Amino acid sequence: VKISAAEIETIRKIMPELPDARRQRYMKVAGLSFEDAHIFVENREMADFYDKALELGVAAKTAANLLLGPATAFFKGRENTIKDTALTAENLKDIVDNINSNLLNSTTAKQVLQHILAVACSEKPIDVSSYIREKGLAQVSNESEIELVVQGVLDKSPNQLAEFRSGKVKVRGFFFGEVMKALKGKGNPEIINKILDAKLSSPECL
Numbered sequence: 139v140k141i142s143a144a145e146i147e148t149i150r151k152i153m154p155e156l157p158d159a160r161r162q163r164y165m166k167v168a169g170l171s172f173e174d175a176h177i178f179v180e181n182r183e184m185a186d187f188y189d190k191a192l193e194l195g196v197a198a199k200t201a202a203n204l205l206l207g208p209a210t211a212f213f214k215g216r217e218n219t220i221k222d223t224a225l226t227a228e229n230l231k232d233i234v235d236n237i238n239s240n241l242l243n244s245t246t247a248k249q250v251l252q253h254i255l256a257v258a259c260s261e262k263p264i265d266v267s268s269y270i271r272e273k274g275l276a277q278v279s280n281e282s283e284i285e286l287v288v289q290g291v292l293d294k295s296p297n298q299l300a301e302f303r304s305g306k307v308k309v310r311g312f313f314f315g316e317v318m319k320a321l322k323g324k325g326n327p328e329i330i331n332k333i334l335d336a337k338l339s340s341p342e343c344l
Contacts (some may be wrong), residue, residue: 160185168198177206184210187220190227200234208248212255224257224264232266245323246275279326281333284317287325288333291316302338310338 155163157179164175178185184205191201213219233250236242242250254264270276278284291313292299301309313334318325 164202168192168202170199170202174202174206177210178202183219183221187225187227187230191230194227194231196227196231197234197238200237201230204230204233204247204251208251209255212252220255222259223255224259224261225251225254226263229254229264229266236266236270240279240326241270241276243277243324243327245318246270246277249273249275249323275324277326278321278324279329281329284321284325284329285333287320288313288317288330288337291320292337310334313338 161172161175161179164170164178165172168175170178178188188201188205192198209220209225230251233242233247236250237244237247250266250269253269254266257264295313295316298309298312302313314327314330317330317334318327321330
């Protein structure tokens with residue numbers, strides 16, 4: 139049997155991407171770790187979805203974190219898969235873009251993602267921006283507003299402040315959690331940390 143070079147090239151083009159080649163592509167092009175790339179390769183349906191998002195220009199690492207983290211956790215113990223949900227590659231890109239523009243933080247992004255995953259694919263498509271507005275999920279980044287909340291938490295936590303002053307620095311996590319709770323999970327973590335550190339290092343707290 140003689141196969142021409144043209145026939146070999148045609149066969150090569152129609153062959154699906156092999157697992158190892160896909161893994162290497164995710165590591166090289168998307169910057170994923172071997173472990174994350176391997177998880178995708180083991181779940182072809184999720185990997186195909188991820189590739190659609192990559193074709194749209196989504197931030198590769200952030201998108202992978204959402205799919206391998208909250209999305210995978212959502213499907214644990216369920217019979218349905220990502221193709222059965224209303225989530226589209228466009229939805230994923232919109233969520234990632236809103237994270238990168240500081241409109242969503244990790245908590246609210248997870249909330250948006252899980253809401254869409256809970257909707258069946260047969261239902262009306264969901265517009266991410268509209269959902270964020272309707273549910274009031276936009277991240278709070280106003281420094282003056284956050285500073286008031288931080289100060290309020292410190293004022294209401296004299297015992298924890300005393301512990302912090304005595305050297306128990308782990309109590310700082312308590313302050314952060316209380317601030318985020320007061321902001322209903324919508325606070326900008328970077329700004330919260332900046333203001334919290336400034337106040338905790340001030341003479342009044344030391």
